[in-house]
Amino acid sequence: MSGLMIRNVSVHYGGIAAVQDVSLEVSPGERVCVIGANGAGKSSMLKAIAGLVPSSGTIEFSGNALNAIPSWTRVGQGLCLVPEGRGVFARLTVAENLQMGSYHRRAAASELDDVYDHFPRLFERRTQPAGTLSGGEQQMLAIGRALMAKPKLLMLDEPSMGLAPLMVEKIFAVIGDIAKSGVTLLLVEQNARLALGLCDRAYVMETGRVVLTDSAAHCLSNPLVRSAYLGD
Amino acid sequence: METFLQQLVNGLTLGSIYALVALGYTMVYGILELINFAHGEVVMVGALVALSVIGALSHLGLPGPVVLLLGLTVAAPVCMALGFVIERVAYRPLRRAPKLAPLITAIGLSISLQQIAALIWGRNYISFPAVLSIDSYNLGGVIITSLQLTIMGLAALIMAGLLMLVQKTSLGRAMRATAQNPAVAQLMGVNTDQIISFTFVIGSALAAVAGVMVAAYYSVGNYTMGFMLGLKAFTAAVLGGIGHLKGAMLGGLLLGVVEALAAGYMGDFTGGVFGSNYKDVFAFLVLIAVLVFHPNGLLGSRAREKV
Numbered sequence: 001m002s003g004l005m006i007r008n009v010s011v012h013y014g015g016i017a018a019v020q021d022v023s024l025e026v027s028p029g030e031r032v033c034v035i036g037a038n039g040a041g042k043s044s045m046l047k048a049i050a051g052l053v054p055s056s057g058t059i060e061f062s063g064n065a066l067n068a069i070p071s072w073t074r075v076g077q078g079l080c081l082v083p084e085g086r087g088v089f090a091r092l093t094v095a096e097n098l099q100m101g102s103y104h105r106r107a108a109a110s111e112l113d114d115v116y117d118h119f120p121r122l123f124e125r126r127t128q129p130a131g132t133l134s135g136g137e138q139q140m141l142a143i144g145r146a147l148m149a150k151p152k153l154l155m156l157d158e159p160s161m162g163l164a165p166l167m168v169e170k171i172f173a174v175i176g177d178i179a180k181s182g183v184t185l186l187l188v189e190q191n192a193r194l195a196l197g198l199c200d201r202a203y204v205m206e207t208g209r210v211v212l213t214d215s216a217a218h219c220l221s222n223p224l225v226r227s228a229y230l231g232d
Numbered sequence: 233m234e235t236f237l238q239q240l241v242n243g244l245t246l247g248s249i250y251a252l253v254a255l256g257y258t259m260v261y262g263i264l265e266l267i268n269f270a271h272g273e274v275v276m277v278g279a280l281v282a283l284s285v286i287g288a289l290s291h292l293g294l295p296g297p298v299v300l301l302l303g304l305t306v307a308a309p310v311c312m313a314l315g316f317v318i319e320r321v322a323y324r325p326l327r328r329a330p331k332l333a334p335l336i337t338a339i340g341l342s343i344s345l346q347q348i349a350a351l352i353w354g355r356n357y358i359s360f361p362a363v364l365s366i367d368s369y370n371l372g373g374v375i376i377t378s379l380q381l382t383i384m385g386l387a388a389l390i391m392a393g394l395l396m397l398v399q400k401t402s403l404g405r406a407m408r409a410t411a412q413n414p415a416v417a418q419l420m421g422v423n424t425d426q427i428i429s430f431t432f433v434i435g436s437a438l439a440a441v442a443g444v445m446v447a448a449y450y451s452v453g454n455y456t457m458g459f460m461l462g463l464k465a466f467t468a469a470v471l472g473g474i475g476h477l478k479g480a481m482l483g484g485l486l487l488g489v490v491e492a493l494a495a496g497y498m499g500d501f502t503g504g505v506f507g508s509n510y511k512d513v514f515a516f517l518v519l520i521a522v523l524v525f526h527p528n529g530l531l532g533s534r535a536r537e538k539v
Contacts, residue, residue, distance in 0.1 A: 052415050075421040087416035089409050100409050103402065104421025149420070 003028045003184055004049070004079075004153055009057035011044045018044040019055070020208040026153065031185040033195035033216070035229055036205035042188040043084050045205075046157050049186075050074060050081040061153065076104050078152030082159065086142040090131030094122050097130050097141055101148025115144040118174060136167035143174060153184040160191045172198060192229035196220050204229070234373040239496035240489060245380040245449065247488020248387035252442040253465030254472070254480035255394065256435030262475035263411045263431050265331075269338035270318055272462015273345035274311050274436050278443025279453040280353045282307040283360060290361035299363045300448060308440040315436025316429055324425070342459075349455035360451040383445050390441060391481050394434070398477060407431060411475075460512070464491075467519045473532020482530060491515050 004026040011019040019041040026032045034042050048055035051071030059066040061077055069077075089097050098115055099107075116123035119140045125133060130141055139159055146154055156175065160168045168191070176198055179185045189195035196202055196216045204212040204225060212225070219225045226232040253275055260268045282303035289299045322337040367378040398404035409417040410427045417424055446461065447453045468487040472479025495508035522529060 050419055052418065070423070071418045072421050072423045075419060081419050083416060083419065087413055087419070089412045089416070091412055092405065092408055096405055096408075099402070100405060100417070100420045100422075103406060103409075145420075 003030065003062070004186065005058075005060045006045075006049065007058040007060075009045065009048055009055050009059060011041070011048050011053055011055045013044075013053075017208055019048065021057075022205070022208075022210050024203055024210065024213075026184055026186050028152070028184055029182060030201065031179050031187070031199040032201045032203070033187040033189055033199040034203045034205055035189055035192040035195055035219075035225075037229075038190065039207075040205040041208040042205055043157050044208075046081055046083075046155050046186070046188055049155065050079065052081075075149055075151075078150075079155070080146045080149045080151035080153070081155040082142045082146045082157060084157040084161065086135075086138045088130040088133070088138050088141050088145070091129050093127050094130055094133070094141055095126040097145050098122070098148050101145035102150070104149065107148060107150075111148060111150075115147050118147070118177075119144050136163050136171070139163060139167070139171055140174075143171070143178075147178065151183060153186060154178060155186045155188070157188045158190060159187070160189060160194060168194065192219075192225070235496050236493070237374045239492040241374060241376050241380060242496075243489035243492030244485060245383050245488070246492060247468075247485035248384050249442050249445050249449070249461075249484075250465050250468045250488050251391065251481045251484025252387055252438045252445075253461060254468040254484045255391070255477065256439050257466050257469040258472070258474055258476060258480040259431050259435050261469070262477075263407065263428055264323070265475075266323060266334050267338065267466065268318070268323075268432075268435075269335070269462070269466075270322070270341040270345060271435065271439060272458035272460075272465070273342050273349070274314055274318070274439040274458070275443040275446070275461055275465075276349060276453070276455060276458030277314055277345065278307040278311045278440035279447040279457060280349060280358065280443075280455070281310050282440075282444040283358050283447050283453050284353070286363060287358070287361050290363050294363075296364040300444065304441065304444045307444055308437050311436040311440035311443070312433045315432040315439070318436075319429055319432040324428075342462075346455050346458070353455060355455065357452045357454045360447055360453070364448065379448060383449060386441070387445075390438065394438070395477060397434075403430075464512075464515050467515055470529055471519060471522050473529025476529065476531045479529055479531035486530075487515055487518065490518050 006022065006024050009019060009022050010017060022045055036042050044053060047053045049059055051066065051074050061079055064077060066074055089100065092100065098112055102111065121137055122140055122144055125137065130138065133141060159171055159175065163171065172194055185199070187195055187199060196219055199216050202214060202216050202219045203210050214222065253271065256271045257268060260266060285306045286299050286303040289302060318341060322341045323334050326334045326337060364379065369376050398407060406417065406422045407427055409420065410422055410424045414424045446457065464487060465484065468483035469480045471487060472481065472483025491511045491514055494514035495511040498506050498508055498510055
């Protein structure tokens, strides 16, 4: 069984190329991050993997080609994306949002309790519309909802965006726990220090292309990465 | 007082029908932010199909309610198929087009359906065969018929069922999720195209029921009947807050009552200058008033979304 493999993937919006000829691999159980500035094409690449935007090139997961199958069947393959901006259903309750996570399969009632164990806050607010939650709580909900999908590969798009430092710490602790439980991780982050601290390996994207790939430890000591993304 | 109660009964009957049609508008709007202006024609097709079936069966000597039910049994699938085709042909190809484009196809489709219906059923009024023996009950001067009771009861049942479906089932959750954020719904494994088709089909089934009710209540139907009915049901949907299920129900009932009361009192209040034939004006006056003072409709309030 192999993990995620993408080869020469490009994404175009109208005439503009957001992702150009990107190749990337994530082995099962691995934690990989993609770092880069705003507009580097990181989100577009995740959307291409999830099938939300059309792309050229090859995307394979567990040996199955994903290009030809519609976006809504990809979660059934074990692929789950927590989108940028969290994408909670604002007028559905917290509990309904979580139930949507397991829409594609038959989930046991105990699985909902497992998520509530991870995030006691969500249990307290389970009957509230998700739109009434704070930004951090919405991020918890988005991650909890993804857990309900029982993914093999969890993709997170900017989970730290717009959150207070304390909340970011909490969220990343949970992401770390999820990875430890055996879920493969593909993390897109602007906060390079956080991402590199959590992951095994990193890709650096600039203007739609992968410009560097190395172990997280090497990236942390790479002078180019340090000056461009770590503020040194 | 008797006039008031009488018109209340009449208004609630009419309002039940408006509500069923309004639900079709509001469900589609909720999921696509699109006004399906061809929806009134689906009601018309439902009514005319049922009238044909009932006409064909009328001399077999079957009991009235059975004939009516058979009419509905044919009309409902026809309307559901029509709703499915309407979405596929007129709206799906324009999913990413500017909002004005599907509005124009909707109007075009509406005119086409009317003309096709005129070809099939002719341009004359088709009268409802006398298959129903309608009982009247006199409750302290207020007359209520078995047909009115059936219409109100059936409409209430269907509306309760729809609310259950949308609010309590996994399918309903998927419908609401698709309405709020189709891209994320897809990430959760929802086949959003299928959900959209389903929404049109359900709305069209309600339209079929409403069509049969109108045909039975007014005892006539013709190819233009969907226009005014559709317009009023749309008014009812906006009145209640478009995109809001309970709003459509409330708006429908309210509009029916306002119209019936206007019909009952118009002559008295204006000294006979305006008669009950001006009742339609009231429906639209109500719409204008709501749009001026409460643009989101009675129950419609946008939930603020945090980033």
